[in-house]
Amino acid sequence: MTGPALAAATCARRLAAFGIAPGAVDYDISWHGPARLGPLRPGSEATVQALSGLMAVHGRDDGRPRRLGLEAGSVAAGLLAAQAVLAVEVGRLRGCPVARVETSVLQATNLLLSHYLAAATAVGDVVPPSAGTAPGPPFQTSDDRWFEIEVFDADAWKAFWSRLGAPAADLGGAWTAFRARYYRGTCRLTPGLHRATRAHSFDDAAAAAVACGVSLCRVRTYSEVLEEPGRSCGNPSIGSDFGPAGPGVAQEAVIGPAGPGVAQEAVTGPGSAHATSSTGSPLTGMPLEGIRVVEATSRMQGPLAGLLCQMLGAEVVRIEPPGGDVGRMVPPFAGEVGSFFQCFNRGKDTLELDLGQERQRRELADLVVGADVFVHNWRPGKAAEWGLDAADLSSRDPALVYVQASGWGGRPEDGRLIGTDFLVQAFTGAGNGVRPDDEPPWPTRVLLADFMGALVTCEGMIGGLFRREERGRGGRVETSLLQGAMALQAHVLDGVANEVDGAAPETGRRRGRPVWGPLDRPLECSDGTLVVSAEGDAALARLCELSDVADDGGPREHVESRVAQELQAGPAAKWADLLTDGGIPAEVASTDLSSLHSDPRFEAMFEPLSETCFAPRGPWSLS
Numbered sequence: 305m306t307g308p309a310l311a312a313a314t315c316a317r318r319l320a321a322f323g324i325a326p327g328a329v330d331y332d333i334s335w336h337g338p339a340r341l342g343p344l345r346p347g348s349e350a351t352v353q354a355l356s357g358l359m360a361v362h363g364r365d366d367g368r369p370r371r372l373g374l375e376a377g378s379v380a381a382g383l384l385a386a387q388a389v390l391a392v393e394v395g396r397l398r399g400c401p402v403a404r405v406e407t408s409v410l411q412a413t414n415l416l417l418s419h420y421l422a423a424a425t426a427v428g429d430v431v432p433p434s435a436g437t438a439p440g441p442p443f444q445t446s447d448d449r450w451f452e453i454e455v456f457d458a459d460a461w462k463a464f465w466s467r468l469g470a471p472a473a474d475l476g477g478a479w480t481a482f483r484a485r486y487y488r489g490t491c492r493l494t495p496g497l498h499r500a501t502r503a504h505s506f507d508d509a510a511a512a513a514v515a516c517g518v519s520l521c522r523v524r525t526y527s528e529v530l531e532e533p534g535r536s537c538g539n540p541s542i543g544s545d546f547g548p549a550g551p552g553v554a555q556e557a558v559i560g561p562a563g564p565g566v567a568q569e570a571v572t573g574p575g576s577a578h579a580t581s582s583t584g585s586p587l588t589g590m591p592l593e594g595i596r597v598v599e600a601t602s603r604m605q606g607p608l609a610g611l612l613c614q615m616l617g618a619e620v621v622r623i624e625p626p627g628g629d630v631g632r633m634v635p636p637f638a639g640e641v642g643s644f645f646q647c648f649n650r651g652k653d654t655l656e657l658d659l660g661q662e663r664q665r666r667e668l669a670d671l672v673v674g675a676d677v678f679v680h681n682w683r684p685g686k687a688a689e690w691g692l693d694a695a696d697l698s699s700r701d702p703a704l705v706y707v708q709a710s711g712w713g714g715r716p717e718d719g720r721l722i723g724t725d726f727l728v729q730a731f732t733g734a735g736n737g738v739r740p741d742d743e744p745p746w747p748t749r750v751l752l753a754d755f756m757g758a759l760v761t762c763e764g765m766i767g768g769l770f771r772r773e774e775r776g777r778g779g780r781v782e783t784s785l786l787q788g789a790m791a792l793q794a795h796v797l798d799g800v801a802n803e804v805d806g807a808a809p810e811t812g813r814r815r816g817r818p819v820w821g822p823l824d825r826p827l828e829c830s831d832g833t834l835v836v837s838a839e840g841d842a843a844l845a846r847l848c849e850l851s852d853v854a855d856d857g858g859p860r861e862h863v864e865s866r867v868a869q870e871l872q873a874g875p876a877a878k879w880a881d882l883l884t885d886g887g888i889p890a891e892v893a894s895t896d897l898s899s900l901h902s903d904p905r906f907e908a909m910f911e912p913l914s915e916t917c918f919a920p921r922g923p924w925s926l927s
Contacts, residue, residue, distance in 0.1 A: 314382025538791025
């Protein structure tokens with residue numbers, strides 16, 4: 305195993321939860337993967353954010369590239385590597401060997417940006433540009449609290465703002481911009497909404513939200529997150545019903561009656577579950593070949609998890625309501641289908657079922673009993689109401705891996721807050737981690753919780769298969785957006801906990817918030833935005849040498865400021881070439897997402913969704 309330190313440590317941490325030691329599978333995590341940048345080109349989290357366009361998306365509200373304070377690419381690369389290793393272990397137990405896994409921080413970051421990259425090359429736009437001049441959420445109250453809101457109903461939105469005294473003329477256009485932020489990665493609202501919240505206390509705003517059916521969550525600090533007992537590291541919850549661990553696992557057959565027209569398959573102990581393809585032929589290729597997944601999910605969390613399993617060889621059957629998922633009709637379009645939907649659901653088989661009808665619920669149950677994995681993200685209690693809970697289905701097929709994906713993972717918030725990305729970011733402290741400590745806490749419009757929740761859900765699906773192959777029976781797995789956000793920030797929260805206990809703070813952070821000097825932020829040059837990384841005294845000395853700035857022995861921030869001024873006086877492209885040749889990570893920030901798929905450096909990393917629309921390819925190379 306090799307690769308960037310945080311990505312490698314994240315991978316090892318995830319695998320340790322399954323009892324897999326480093327070195328069990330040969331894997332490599334690089335900065336740039338298959339990009340044509342040269343194998344020796346230096347990289348960093350910041351320069352990958354610049355290359356991929358992540359800084360451009362994160363900075364859309366401000367009209368300029370901004371660095372994301374959380375190391376989303378590095379952590380995601382670690383999770384993706386762990387998923388592939390788990391899949392390889394599943395494949396080995398089923399007779400489908402894979403020797404080596406490769407992924408990269410750039411591929412992971414591209415995956416995070418999938419729907420933004422697809423939208424940039426698609427036809428049409430989500431909504432007309434907003435006419436608002438003020439930023440979107442979060443909102444500040446008179447007692448200096450910040451909060452996020454979520455609401456799906458326009459009447460509830462209007463009632464909430466009317467109760468706070470916002471101008472009625474501001475509400476219609478603001479609603480359109482607010483709803484589109486999920487797809488656009490930006491949100492500009494009218495100033496009247498911010499004036500309204502600043503005229504009220506947090507308690508007043510919270511009471512208005514409850515009265516109007518709006519979900520409201522304060523942007524919490526990391527200290528508040530740590531005060532809760534039993535802090536999660538964001539691992540999927542693997543149920544004890546998979547059977548006991550360790551040697552001596554019973555090799556008894558576990559045979560569940562199949563539904564009408566579905567062949568029965570036996571699980572006769574570790575290594576034998578469903579060990580052929582869906583056509584009955586021997587396994588020859590990808591590690592999840594022969595695995596069938598039934599997916600009844602929406603938005604990003606479940607669909608991306610299913611797509612990743614498909615990229616590792618699984619067959620995925622997607623359940624949609626009559627007429628198809630509404631996301632199919634949300635612009636912009638990849639051909640005749642919404643690019644957001646197509647981005648995460650391409651290549652899947654589809655079956656339309658009206659689950660409000662008992663007969664069609666029975667049809668779904670019969671389909672699931674013949675599958676290996678069933679994943680859904682229905683609201684809490686719906687599966688039991690429909691007779692499709694884990695106990696209902698596992699009684700017919702004990703080999704089934706049953707995965708429930710949710711927003712809050714059964715926490716009390718399930719009953720009072722909608723489980724969506726921006727609320728989860730606020731609740732888990734991510735709003736503090738994405739921006740430096742000299743700015744207000746501000747959750748990013750980039751869908752970090754949805755994306756990381758999808759990665760944890762995929763890990764839960766494959767981890768459940770691993771437990772089944774290892775122990776001889778299936779079981780229940782629970783995952784959530786909350787777990788995804790906690791997985792993203794596990795290293796940050798570890799650092800905050802150590803700091804609270806009197807240890808030195810994590811390098812570059814104070815109480816979890818990024819502490820940035822002049823060189824940690826993007827530098828505006830004459831021809832673009834330059835991003836450099838100079839961590840440590842040796843790197844700064846080398847940067848001074850390359851930029852011809854004498855180190856006068858002053859404080860580091862003073863030296864950085866002088867170097868930044870010198871760099872900004874010249875072209876970004878020239879400096880990027882000179883600095884990378886000298887061993888310093890430096891890149892010009894990508895701002896035109898529509899051209900990345902045709903850039904000779906990156907074109908091998910994309911695939912077409914339609915004639916003109918492109919999305920990132922699978923994030924692994926397996927051999």
